Each structure stands twice: as structure tokens, then as C-alpha cells.
Amino acid sequence: MDYTPAVIISRAVAENLTKASWIRRMFEEGARLKQERGADKVFDFTLGNPEIEPPPAVLAAARRVLDSDAPHLHAYMPNAGHPRVREAVATRLRQATGLPYTASHVLMTVGAGAALNTVLKALLDPGDEVITVAPFFAEYTFYAENHGGRLVVVQPRADLTPDLAKLEAAITPKTRAILVNSPNNPSGVIYPASTFVEIEKLLARTARPIVLISDEPYKALVFDDVKVPEVPPLVTRSIVATSWSKSLAIPGERIGYLAFSPRMAEAAELFEACSFTSRVLGFVNAPALWQWVVAEVGDQVIDVGPYREKRDLMYEGLTRIGYQCVKPQGAFYVFPRTPIDDDVAFVRLLADEGVLTVPGSGFGMPGHIRISLTVERDTVVRALPGFERAFRKAR
Numbered sequence: 146m147d148y149t150p151a152v153i154i155s156r157a158v159a160e161n162l163t164k165a166s167w168i169r170r171m172f173e174e175g176a177r178l179k180q181e182r183g184a185d186k187v188f189d190f191t192l193g194n195p196e197i198e199p200p201p202a203v204l205a206a207a208r209r210v211l212d213s214d215a216p217h218l219h220a221y222m223p224n225a226g227h228p229r230v231r232e233a234v235a236t237r238l239r240q241a242t243g244l245p246y247t248a249s250h251v252l253m254t255v256g257a258g259a260a261l262n263t264v265l266k267a268l269l270d271p272g273d274e275v276i277t278v279a280p281f282f283a284e285y286t287f288y289a290e291n292h293g294g295r296l297v298v299v300q301p302r303a304d305l306t307p308d309l310a311k312l313e314a315a316i317t318p319k320t321r322a323i324l325v326n327s328p329n330n331p332s333g334v335i336y337p338a339s340t341f342v343e344i345e346k347l348l349a350r351t352a353r354p355i356v357l358i359s360d361e362p363y364k365a366l367v368f369d370d371v372k373v374p375e376v377p378p379l380v381t382r383s384i385v386a387t388s389w390s391k392s393l394a395i396p397g398e399r400i401g402y403l404a405f406s407p408r409m410a411e412a413a414e415l416f417e418a419c420s421f422t423s424r425v426l427g428f429v430n431a432p433a434l435w436q437w438v439v440a441e442v443g444d445q446v447i448d449v450g451p452y453r454e455k456r457d458l459m460y461e462g463l464t465r466i467g468y469q470c471v472k473p474q475g476a477f478y479v480f481p482r483t484p485i486d487d488d489v490a491f492v493r494l495l496a497d498e499g500v501l502t503v504p505g506s507g508f509g510m511p512g513h514i515r516i517s518l519t520v521e522r523d524t525v526v527r528a529l530p531g532f533e534r535a536f537r538k539a540r
């Protein structure tokens with residue numbers, strides 16, 4: 146659909162809808178294929194929506210809150226969230242980082258998406274820049290633009306970790322934040338501690354304060370005994386944005402938080418600013434029910450075993466065919482190179498085989514595709530021959 150010229154909606158939104166319309170086309174293509182061939186012959190790897198149910202303890206905690214007679218459980222509260230809930234999160238952060246987090250460093254949010262918008266609104270003036278590293282979560286572009294900012298994309302090293310020289314070269318007087326995501330959507334790559342040690346050195350050299358925003362919703366979804374580095378002990382001026390969307394498989398419930406490092410001189414100022422921006426963005430506060438739930442059981446994690454198994458099946462299957470791919474160590478995606486440079490054309494070849502994927506172009510890295518493993522194991526097994534046929538055709 147062509148959204149221009151805009152009549153009712155703004156030109157900016159019309160342009161964004163046109164830019165993002167390939168997502169809709171993928172969706173329509175998938176629906177068409179399913180109708181044409183039967184849903185069991187179409188393998189849909191496009192959505193990052195957990196296919197599993199939340200842990201029983203999480204649902205039981207939600208039921209306890211709903212059954213409780215305690216007064217005001219569902220009332221308004223301070224915009225940052227219930228102090229008791231924030232203290233519970235701060236306690237976990239103290240244990241994980243060794244840093245003196247308190248409730249006044251934690252602000253509960255409507256998922257990680259709201260956390261990012263809340264902090265970007267607090268940081269950005271019109272024309273300010275946010276640097277990120279490809280491949281990146283596609284919504285970052287829009288999140289920066291929501292607040293008059295601009296996303297600046299830096300290409301990574303061959304192993305898909307940040308290239309520090311390129312990151313430094315991208316800094317301008319307008320840079321207000323560096324936004325990174327590890328474990329990464331779409332690559333599943335985990336950035337090593339050394340990346341953050343280098344970012345700390347880099348931030349110490351800038352004329353104007355720049356904050357590191359660490360977007361960590363996949364932090365608990367890791368394989369192979371790899372440990373995701375704790376960012377706040379490594380980077381002084383750091384803010385963690387995260388959610389329980391993936392770790393508890395509750396993305397529809399919208400619960401997450403922002404944590405301002407106690408090492409940062411501006412922590413109190415940022416907390417104050419974000420309490421305001423969260424309010425005026427219309428979030429007001431994070432859902433009360435789910436605040437109580439995560440205070441109680443927020444350290445639970447879904448069983449990552451099935452994701453590891455699907456990662457192994459997909460990664461080994463693809464590399465056997467000849468695809469080049471950095472092995473994902475976390476999250477639930479695989480991000481192989483396409484055998485031809487044109488990733489959109491290759492996505493079409495795959496779709497002809499009934500295999501639906503997302504072009505890397507959407508994540509700032511053409512020449513790749515994203516495969517989401519939030520599907521049944523059997524779907525991975527049955528889709529691999531289609532991945533092979535498309536690869537041979539492209540060659």
C-alpha cells in the first residue's frame with residue numbers, strides 16, 4: 146500500500162509505514178502461502194514471539210496477587226513503580242553487580258520498548274544522535290525518531306561484535322547515547338567484557354557526557370555456559386533497559402525496568418527525568434499486577450534447553466548446507482549470510498520453498514537473513530530441505 150501523500154496521518158508516520166511495509170508484505174505473503182499450500186507446508190521463522198508458556202510459578206504468583214485482599218494493589222503508585230518492587234529488583238542488581246543499587250536507581254517500565262523510549266525522551270533534544278551497532282533491533286530507528294533524534298548505525302566486526310574504531314569515529318558533538326543489545330537480536334551474539342572495557346575508555350575521552358544504554362531483554366537466554374558480562378561494573382555512565390518478556394515468556398504482559406548505575410553522577414537526575422518522561426509518554430506506571438509478580442518470581446527463567454537444541458539443529462543444518470553463520474550463543478535467533486548479496490531476493494527464493502524469514506536489511510545488515518527459533522523443533526527439521534534447495538538455486 147502507498148501511504149503518501151498523507152491525508153489524515155502525519156507525513157513522518159506515512160513515510161515510516163512505507164519504509165516498514167516489507168514486514169507487512171512478508172506477513173501477507175505468509176498468509177497467502179499458508180492458504181495456497183496448507184499451514185503444515187509453510188515454515189514461518191519471522192516472528193520473535195515465544196511459543197512456550199510462562200513457568201507455572203509465574204502464573205501462580207499472578208493468581209495470588211489477584212486473589213489477595215490487600216488494599217490498593219491495583220491503584221496508582223509513584224510513576225517509577227512500587228518502592229517495594231524496585232527494592233526487590235535493586236537487591237538482585239546488587240547481588241549480580243556488587244554495586245550499591247537501591248530502589249531509587251530502578252524505574253519499572255511497560256517492557257523494554259517503553260524503557261528505551263522513556264530514557265531516549267529524557268536524553269534527546271531535536272537533532273541529537275544515538276549510535277547503535279548493526280545488526281540491531283529494527284525499532285531503534287523509530288524509537289530515536291520518536292524523540293526528535295536520529296539513529297546512527299555502525300557496522301560490526303566479522304564476528305558481529307562492535308568495531309570500537311568505527312564506534313569512536315561515529316561520535317559527533319550531537320551524540321547523546323550509544324545503544325547496544327547483547328545477547329543480540331537478530332544475531333544471538335554476546336558481546337564480550339572487553340567490548341565494554343573499550344567503550345568505557347572511549348566514553349572517558351568524549352568532550353560531552355555520553356551514556357551507554359544496554360538493552361538486555363535476552364540476558365537470561367544463553368547457551369554453552371557462556372556468561373553475559375554485567376555492564377554497569379564495566380561502564381560508569383550506563384543504563385540497563387530490560388524486560389521479563391523473553392526470560393519469563395510474557396511479552397504480552399509488558400513488564401520491564403530501567404536501572405541507572407549508582408556509579409553515575411547523573412543517576413538521580415536521570416531517575417527524576419525518566420519518572421517524568423514515563424508519565425508524560427502515557428505509560429504512567431508499569432502494570433501493577435506484573436510488578437508484584439516479578440518482585441516475587443522475577444529471577445525465574447524459562448527452560449532454555451529447547452532453544453539450545455533448535456539453535457544446534459538450525460546452525461549445524463545450515464552450515465552443513467554451506468551457509469556462513471556466526472554461531473549464536475544466546476537469544477533465539479540465527480542470522481546467516483545469504484548466498485547472494487540481495488537478501489530480499491533470497492528471502493523470496495526461500496518463500497518459494499515455503500520458508501519465511503526476515504531480510505537482514507531490516508536490521509541494518511543486508512546480505513543476511515534472520516531466522517527466529519520460536520517454532521516447534523519439528524518445524525526446524527522439516528524446513529532444512531527448503532533452506533538447502535533455495536541455497537542451491539541461488540548458487
Ligand SMILES: Cc1ncc(COP(=O)(O)O)c(C=O)c1O
Nearest residue numbers: 256257258282326330388390396
Ligand atoms: C533487542 C530488543 N529490545 C527490546 C525489545 C522490546 O521488548 P519488550 O517486549 O520487553 O518491549 C525487543 C523485543 O523483541 C528486542 O528484541
